[in-house]
Amino acid sequence: MVVRDPELRAAVAGIYSEVYLGSYRESAGYLGRVEAKDPDTQQKTARSADALERALHEVGTIVIACLDGLRLDGTPALASASMLGGVLPATWSFMLAARARGLGTAWTTMHLAREREVAEILGIPFDTVQQVCLTPLAYTVGEKFSPAKRPAPDEVIHWDRWDTGKLAAPPVTGIALPSSS
Numbered sequence: 001m002v003v004r005d006p007e008l009r010a011a012v013a014g015i016y017s018e019v020y021l022g023s024y025r026e027s028a029g030y031l032g033r034v035e036a037k038d039p040d041t042q043q044k045t046a047r048s049a050d051a052l053e054r055a056l057h058e059v060g061t062i063v064i065a066c067l068d069g070l071r072l073d074g075t076p077a078l079a080s081a082s083m084l085g086g087v088l089p090a091t092w093s094f095m096l097a098a099r100a101r102g103l104g105t106a107w108t109t110m111h112l113a114r115e116r117e118v119a120e121i122l123g124i125p126f127d128t129v130q131q132v133c134l135t136p137l138a139y140t141v142g143e144k145f146s147p148a149k150r151p152a153p154d155e156v157i158h159w160d161r162w163d164t165g166k167l168a169a170p171p172v173t174g175i176a177l178p179s180s181s
């Protein structure tokens with residue numbers, strides 16, 4: 001779903017901001033607050049997320065990737081993974097294609113805390129269409145990008161058996177958890 005209408009965009013961006021500033025930014029799960037191995041990078045990423053919240057109000061196009069056919073609330077992992085597997089790679093391909101044309105994107109899911117309201121604003125049939133990703137689409141300011149810092153492959157690849165000595169993902173916290181939504 002491609003949202004270009006200024007009023008609709010403003011309404012969607014407004015909801016994103018309310019979730020970001022009202023629920024996420026103040027929560028213990030906010031990126032700028034959680035402990036990190038590399039605090040500098042963590043703070044930089046937090047500032048980038050803060051900037052995205054502001055920028056979303058300025059971009060001319062917001063794209064919302066949707067899974068048409070069912071909702072995933074309470075769906076077993078087999079169905080969730082299978083259905084998401086049909087739409088998330090396509091979304092990523094879209095982002096890469098945009099990048100190849102000088103356009104920037106940013107994967108976000110925060111608005112899903114109020115997905116139903118966004119569905120109502122855009123006329124998306126909530127009961128049968130699952131929104132999965134929201135991204136701005138806009139020409140980037142500048143072209144100077146550098147690779148993000150990543151752990152060395154050997155820190156995260158498990159060979160033959162799960163190795164508990166490898167890097168473990170931090171516990172999931174924040175607004176994505178049903179108990180805190």
Ligand SMILES: Cc1cc2nc3c(=O)[nH]c(=O)nc-3n(C[C@H](O)[C@H](O)[C@H](O)COP(=O)(O)O)c2cc1C
Pocket residue numbers: 048049050052106107108109110111148
């Ligand atoms: C599933 C998913 C949901 C995300 N949701 C948000 C979001 O709502 N707001 C935000 O600022 N960043 C969000 N991000 C993070 C950014 O889009 C991030 O810049 C992007 O994932 C690239 O950084 P990374 O590869 O280090 O994760 C999300 C990332 C993922 C993978």
